[in-house]
Amino acid sequence: MRIAGKGRIDRSKTVSFRFDGIQYQGFAGDTVASALLANGVRLMGRSFKYHRPRGVLTAGSEEPNALMTIGVGAGREPNVRATVQELYEGLEARSQNAFPSLNFDLLSVNDLASPFLSAGFYYKTFMWPRAFWEKLYEPAIRRAAGLGALSGEADQDRYEKAFAFCDLLIIGAGPAGLMAALVAAKSGADVILADEDAQMGGRLLADTETVDGQGGADWAASVLNELAGMDNVRLMTRTTVTGAYDQGTFGALERVSHHIARPDGRLPRETFWRIVAQRSILAAGALERPIAFRNNDRPGIMTAGAVRSYLNRWGVAPGKAVTVFANNDDAHRTALDLIAAGVHVTAVLDSRPDAQAQGDYRLIRGAQVCNSAGRKGLDAITYRTTSGEDKLATDCLAMSGGWNPTVHLTCHMNGRPEWNESMASFVPGKEAIPGMTVAGAASGRFTLHGCLTSGAEAARDALSDFGKTVADVTVPQADDTPYKVAPLWAVAGKGRAWLDFQNDVTVKDVKQAAIENFRSVEHMKRYTTQGMATDQGKNSNVAALAVLADATGRGIPETGTTTFRPPYTPVTLAALGAGSRGKGFAPERHTTSHAASVAMGAPMIEAGLWYRPSYFPRKGESNWRQSCDREVGHVRGAVGVCDVSTLGKIDIQGPDAAKLLDFAYTNVFSTLKVGRVRYGLMLREDGHVMDDGTTARLGETHFAMTTTTAAAGQVMRHLEFIAQVHHPEWDVRIMSVTEQWAQFAIAGPKSRDLVNGLVETPIDNDTWPFMACGPVRVAGIDARLFRISFSGEHAYELAVPAHYGDALFRVLVKRAEALEGGAYGMEALNVLRIEKGHITHSEIHGRTTAFDVGMERMISAKKDCIGKTMAAREGLIDDDRGQLVGLKPVGAIKKLTAGAHLYSESSEAVPANDQGYVTSVAFSPDFGHYIGLGFVRGGAARHGDRLRFVDALRGMDTVVEVCNPVFLDPEGGRARG
Amino acid sequence: MADALTLTATTPCYGLLPKTIGTCVLTETDLGALTSVAPYKQGAAGALKDAHGMDFPAPNRTTGKQGARAIWFGRDMALLAGPAPDAALAEHAALTDQTDAWACVTLSGDDAAAVLARLVPVDLSLAKFKRGHTARTQLGHLNASITRTGVDSFLILAFRSMAATLVHDLVTAMESLAARR
Amino acid sequence: MRLPCPICGDRDRREFYYQGAAVALSRPAPDADAAAWEDYVHLRENQPGDLDELWSHDAGCGAWLVVTRNTVTHAVSGAKLASEATR
């Protein structure tokens, strides 16, 4: 219920929302949790395993119980913590893990069966029969023990990534973070202050302590006002720093539009930030611990600090008669605040026999709560003192087992927190993250004065790194009464006492793990699943390991703690993958002929990042084979035009350019004459083929290399490697010009006719023989002409600056068509090259050598080159290696498929009998049947042999004949003609 | 003899730009001739100064002025933007025509730096990346050259073949910023 | 993770291509014995601690670098141009 005059909500703005279909009202500034509590709703969820009724436990992002599905339709989001979901008009919240309803959950029978569902139950029970696991057990368990479900539809919302940089990143905007930000910002440092909350201030918003005599929240507001006015400060609200990574890099999740009723469709839901900071201050505060006692999970039982948050920040009293149960002084403030607000406090039960009352309330010393009662919500508790047990009627229990510094980020780079006996908690290890200082409650400084002072100290420490003069900022006055606590982890007694609320792990489960010898904290965790829910043990880790320590007769430091890994709170996969969906998945590379090809109806296929036309359909053609066969015919009979701009093009210049090529290629290029082109083969240093292509000598010290489309980037990096790492003394420069030139193959008997219709000075076989190259002018533009052939025909490649690519392609196609030819695509290109036995990366796939592809004579004996020594290893020149061959079908099946394996005709198709495999196949319109390329053991000497062809994937078993890989024109007369 | 033939030039962002979204404007920019200048061992600083009156740019910097700029473009390399290169330079440096190789766009507006912060893993804040500063880095998945040309304007170069992706990525970020206004 | 490019300055790891231990700085002579080549091409010490590695600043200046990185902590203690590295 609301308390008049309390809270930092805007009571002038009411907000309507629905929970499980029922309409409620809250105020601007509410969370779903605070608004539901204000409406008297305590039951907010069902537990994971036992389906026990659960209410809200905390008031922050560590909430384990009040998980809901927010929104409707495709973008609905499951497992949202009601404690962080800001209210907006029309918000739809649904409870989870309850069937048919939250109030009447059929699967709560699991709770009655709990004696059988203890730790290790699944491991022990569902082992046998094995086949039942997938079919029966797992689906049933998944249905029964689950969290919220996704809609199953594609999420249409936007997510984005972003980068930020600063001198100093301050994580957490409570008193320590604000003080640090103030000092650093006034000293001129470039500061990012990030806080997961919608409002900055941390516990100052939830407590009534004063700073310099004014309310803590007011002080926070004035500091924030000052910071907001400074250019060197960036305030990032709703931004959780989720991970600390190498070299001062942090991950942070900003919730951009989760709080907006009808966000602009262009607004991302979340932004995942990578923040790079020279220094950082962790001021993430502390998290309060529950105490384990019988039935401590009943709705109405929450942490004492959360009760203060609901009261002071949201003006909500979570009960009419509140009882406090604690082992420390801090929780007494909950009683004081409630009384001041006019809420009845039944008693403060303090487990410490020497506890001191801090105000006018009933204090029962040496008391421990040992049970709770109530249907779907707390009615009463039972407590025990030395004089016996007694009952107390109460509808809200504010419990506190002390506070844990939020050490999580300090563990992300293998840092180990250290046990501090006096505050009974782990504190951050020293220098756990390079450049990070921990301040405030996160460092174990629990008083407000301590927070403010340590924040200022941390800022000064960071500033010393930037060489900035520290501004004179006085630390304001605040309470410095020491925090007193006496450990109490679990109240002794029968029944189930919860440690991990979200995964339903009890004290008994941890003790069971110890009995079964899972004594290591890491083993206990995995055996019981404690700490493995979405809260990652924030509420339960320390108590669970204290119980384990006790059960195994060890101290807490010896027992050790599990480590915290990123992210601090869950991060959606959509945020991590932001920007990489749809068009963002990978860049699209378009050639200059793209638009014209699409306009001609060509299906575009991906070749790496490039898009290339598969074929160019014409009227009357009903399948790709018809188009492809026709296009092959154009090249063999008239003239075809194909965009080959995707091949890598590299300009190599300088006095030592030829040396570089001689070292990179197996064959010699220093002897190549200006105006000529040579085919070259490149090896990796391990002797296998890296790539092939042609290189033209444009000038004495100027070469133009082409690479395959696939290896362009790799070859470029490789050449730079030679120039910078192997031979930095060579004077040579390398530049990619793939993008500069639009290059088109013009192939076929009529290719020279087409070329001569374009170039200003006509060419003939004498001026431009096979493998000639040089500058030409086309329509007043400087172009390059290469007489090279991938198809085996009389062919050219004409390159123009890319601005003119679109126009030239259209002209080439039109003129080729006039010569009874036309454009050809990737399918035809592949047929043409297979007919000629030309290799691509299907053949030079990383495991083949020059020897295998029949090019061992291309490794020059006159010079060294990359890969030469290793290529000469015995095993790489063995005659029994797979060697490139041609393949023709001679059995019943006339088709060939790539990927099939080859065996002797009489032998069984098993790996031990393997004779080779098929790498490329095509239907050859020139021969009227399928042809293929492949590798066969000792294949060069086996032309004419018949082999068994087995494609196990496609169920094919036939016979092929081994032949020369060059099917068409083995003498090469056509290309020279 | 060649028939009478004219080839019309098509720029990389033809049909894609300009775009105005929120506070930002994205336009295609004609920088004139682009030539990479990669000096040989003896250096080309003097030759560049003599031929085009500008210093060879230090890493991450540009020299010259609008219309005739030298943009640092990588290890020991500058991109001469504007004039056709003086032939005498070729003795001192490998000159390569890049005029058609790059999609050149200008992003300007109040949110320009914030838009690039969605895509570029380099600090482009005015305090650290001043007018005339340049960086070879990434923009989304693309390799790019980014130069600050004014308080709220940037010159961005990316591979020509990726112009559509460049525009797509920038427009998406521009929309995200516009929606925050 | 960030690497200090001697030319560009500190840059995000995504701009770099990783090659491995910087053994390439000492390529054996073509007629060196098989063991030397085997060492060079295939064998790596893989000791925890500081390691000289080759990285290419692919999306930046294009320089090949020798980066000294601690393989346990990822702390980077230096980077120089491969072209200027002692070999």
Ligand SMILES: [Zn+2]
């Ligand atoms: Zn660099």
